[in-house]
Amino acid sequence: MTSGQPSVESSTAITLEQPSLEAACDAIAAGIDREALVTIFGHCTVEYDGRASSTLEAGDRHVMVKPDGTTLVHTDEGQQPVNWQPPGCEHEVYCEDTEETASETTLVLESQRSTPEEHLLVQFERVLQVSTFSGTDETDLTLSGTEADLRTRILENPDLLEPGFTPLATERTTPAGAIDIYGEDTAGRTVVVELKRRRVGPDAVGQLRRYVDALERDLHADASLRGILVAPSVTDRASRLLGEHGLEFVSLEPPSDSQ
Amino acid sequence: MTSGQPSVESSTAITLEQPSLEAACDAIAAGIDREALVTIFGHCTVEYDGRASSTLEAGDRHVMVKPDGTTLVHTDEGQQPVNWQPPGCEHEVYCEDTEETASETTLVLESQRSTPEEHLLVQFERVLQVSTFSGTDETDLTLSGTEADLRTRILENPDLLEPGFTPLATERTTPAGAIDIYGEDTAGRTVVVELKRRRVGPDAVGQLRRYVDALERDLHADASLRGILVAPSVTDRASRLLGEHGLEFVSLEPPSDSQ
DNA sequence: AACTTAATATCGCCG
DNA sequence: CGGCGATGTTAAGTT
Numbered sequence: 103m104t105s106g107q108p109s110v111e112s113s114t115a116i117t118l119e120q121p122s123l124e125a126a127c128d129a130i131a132a133g134i135d136r137e138a139l140v141t142i143f144g145h146c147t148v149e150y151d152g153r154a155s156s157t158l159e160a161g162d163r164h165v166m167v168k169p170d171g172t173t174l175v176h177t178d179e180g181q182q183p184v185n186w187q188p189p190g191c192e193h194e195v196y197c198e199d200t201e202e203t204a205s206e207t208t209l210v211l212e213s214q215r216s217t218p219e220e221h222l223l224v225q226f227e228r229v230l231q232v233s234t235f236s237g238t239d240e241t242d243l244t245l246s247g248t249e250a251d252l253r254t255r256i257l258e259n260p261d262l263l264e265p266g267f268t269p270l271a272t273e274r275t276t277p278a279g280a281i282d283i284y285g286e287d288t289a290g291r292t293v294v295v296e297l298k299r300r301r302v303g304p305d306a307v308g309q310l311r312r313y314v315d316a317l318e319r320d321l322h323a324d325a326s327l328r329g330i331l332v333a334p335s336v337t338d339r340a341s342r343l344l345g346e347h348g349l350e351f352v353s354l355e356p357p358s359d360s361q
Numbered sequence: 362m363t364s365g366q367p368s369v370e371s372s373t374a375i376t377l378e379q380p381s382l383e384a385a386c387d388a389i390a391a392g393i394d395r396e397a398l399v400t401i402f403g404h405c406t407v408e409y410d411g412r413a414s415s416t417l418e419a420g421d422r423h424v425m426v427k428p429d430g431t432t433l434v435h436t437d438e439g440q441q442p443v444n445w446q447p448p449g450c451e452h453e454v455y456c457e458d459t460e461e462t463a464s465e466t467t468l469v470l471e472s473q474r475s476t477p478e479e480h481l482l483v484q485f486e487r488v489l490q491v492s493t494f495s496g497t498d499e500t501d502l503t504l505s506g507t508e509a510d511l512r513t514r515i516l517e518n519p520d521l522l523e524p525g526f527t528p529l530a531t532e533r534t535t536p537a538g539a540i541d542i543y544g545e546d547t548a549g550r551t552v553v554v555e556l557k558r559r560r561v562g563p564d565a566v567g568q569l570r571r572y573v574d575a576l577e578r579d580l581h582a583d584a585s586l587r588g589i590l591v592a593p594s595v596t597d598r599a600s601r602l603l604g605e606h607g608l609e610f611v612s613l614e615p616p617s618d619s620q
Numbered sequence: 621a622a623c624t625t626a627a628t629a630t631c632g633c634c635g
Numbered sequence: 636c637g638g639c640g641a642t643g644t645t646a647a648g649t650t
Contacts, residue, residue, distance in 0.1 A: 113404065113421050113487075113489055114489070115378060115379075115402050115489035115490040117376050117378060117490060117492075119374060119376060120374075139423060139435075139437045141400070141423070143374050143492075143494050143496075145372065145496075150643075152643065153506065153559075153643040154504055154505060154506030154507060154615075154642095154643045155504070155505050155506055155617070155643090156502050156503060156504040156505070156643080157502075157503050158500060158502050158503075159500035160500070161496070161497060161498035161499060161500050162372045162494070162496025162497055162498055163496075163498060164398060164400070164425070164494060166423070166435065168435075168437055168438065168439075169437055169438075170437070170438045170439070172438075172439065172440050174435075174440070176398075176425065176427075176433075177498045178398045178427055178428055178429070178494075178496065178498065179427065179428075179429045179431075179448070180427075180429070180431065180448060180630090180631090181431050181433070181445060181447050181448060181630065181631090182630060182631075182644095184502055185502070185643090186440060186643085188440050188643095188645080189438070189439060189440060217621090218643090220643075228372075230372055230373070230374040230494070230496075231374040231376060231492065231494075233376075233402075233490065233492070235402050235421070235423060235437075235489070235490070237402075237404075237420070237421025237422075237437065237489075238420060238421055239420030239421055239422060239436045239437065240420065241417060241418035241419070241420050243415050243416075243417050243443055243444070244415060244416050244417075245413055245414070245415040245628080246413060246414050246415070247412070247413035247414050247628080248413060248626080248627085248628095249625095249626065249627090250626095277598075278563070278598075279563070279598075279624065279625080280624085280625090280649095298626095299626085299627085299628095300412070300627095300628095301637095301638095303638070303639065303640090304537065304538075304571060304639085305564065305567070305568075305639095305640090308564075308567035308568075308570075308571065309564075309567070309625090311567075312563065312567065312602075337637085337638060337639085338638085339536075339537070339638080339639085343571075356413075358414065409628070411628060412627095412628040413627090413628045414628090415628080439645095439646090440645070440646090441629090441645065441646075444628090445628080446628095447628090447630080476636080477628090479628075504643080506643075507641080507642085507643085508641065508642085509641095538638095538639065538640075539634095539639090539640085557641090558641085558642085558643095559642095559643095560622095560623095562623070562624065562625090563624085564624095564625090568640085596622085596623065596624085597623085598623080598624085
């Protein structure tokens with residue numbers, strides 16, 4: 103970028119329609135080179151090899167290549183890409199003669215990384231569109247209604263958990279991991295609180311149980327130690343597990359935007 | 362598809378560059394209407410409200426609207442969309458005068474669903490490109506190297522777990538859930554096997570422990586019952602937990618493509 | 621870099 | 636539709 107001049111049109115979108123594979127190749131390479139976001143729509147096959155292996159026969163798909171090294175292959179269905187490569191990958195694009203018939207050519211997009219070794223191969227036999235996008239996005243997402251928000255809510259108003267509850271520490275460490283909230287009830291009993299922002303299953307009970315067990319061992323406590331799971335609601339099986347292990351449940355939701 | 366005739370051009374890509382907001386609106390509406398995959402690149406703000414809430418200030422982003430009701434908002438960084446809406450949503454698109462100054466107009470894309478109630482609002486103040494894609498993708502992804510493949514590998518060669526192991530059932534149900542593999546060792550002791558395709562932490566130990574406990578209660582067994590966690594490797598803390606609960610570990614990887 | 625946990629997790633299966 | 640667990644989970648925070 104140049105100096106303090108009021109920025110010229112910094113957002114651009116350049117599109118090729120029905121390009122030859124060679125023209126598409128050049129446009130994609132140029133886009134990657136100047137760190138643009140590149141999209142390709144065309145008829146392609148996809149192969150992945152790394153943590154697992156996958157193949158995808160020829161079909162029409164939308165491929166997005168980001169300047170941070172991300173690759174996403176989307177079909178017309180599903181929230182998740184059918185294939186992908188995470189940020190930090192090296193991209194390579196070239197045209198290649200098909201092995202069987204030297205008369206046919208394919209456009210190949212490769213994306214690979216190490217740790218772990220992973221490789222994605224997209225082979226286009228036809229490209230309907232190539233676009234390169236440049237733009238700016240300085241802003242960060244602000245998100246609320248998370249587990250951190252639920253913790254804040256309880257710390258600001260401990261009576262929500264139960265009247266007289268006194269928080270003593272957050273993220274208190276035990277051999278089993280960090281306790282969300284550690285405190286005392288009116289009777290002076292130690293309370294271990296595990297927070298979940300949404301309906302909980304058996305996993306959360308196991309987690310709370312590990313913390314209570316670890317803390318009991320840590321404190322050599324013969325006195326009773328309470329474990330409370332805080333979430334909007336609880337499944338049947340988890341509720342039974344709580345009972346079996348002498349643990350408690352309190353229904354609380356994370357604060358919404360307006361609250 | 363029609364008969365043996367070489368198929369007519371069924372894949373299409375239609376693009377508008379630098380459209381007016383009204384033209385963009387029409388193109389998007391038309392694309393959604395004929396069940397195309399629609400992409401929009403432009404300067405926009407995004408608001409989400411539902412399971413959580415989020416806002417995103419104005420910036421250049423790539424929005425993809427799929428015919429199955431999915432919406433994805435991507436920036437130039439990250440594998441994950443910065444905002445999204447899952448399949449099954451209803452889309453709506455329209456132009457609207459900005460509240461403050463009636464002279465300014467915005468293009469609004471709404472995507473919403475119920476159960477749970479969720480709403481996504483994308484407001485464009487400028488659109489650089491709109492594209493609509495139609496195509497076919499009949500094929501399914503074939504994936505290998507999954508937990509199911511690991512199970513198959515052990516069932517075909519039980520000695521991999523330990524010499525003389527005899528699988529008796531897969532997915533045997535207990536009150537705590539389904540056991541991956543249920544079998545017997547050479548001494549006739551019941552064995553509960555929990556499979557993980559990658560390195561395991563404390564969660565997996567808790568899961569195995571629940572299964573073993575549930576099965577012991579189910580069988581009223583006074584005889585010893587073994588629990589074996591099978592994974593490529595195990596973390597320190599999980600290893601200690603295994604020891605504390607009298608559970609075992611066997612190192613095995615899911616088969617790779619060539620094996 | 622390894623470990624642990626949260627997530628608007630997503631997705632598929634099954635009851 | 637809810638419960639449950641796998642995922643090429645991904646992503647973030649801490650050690």
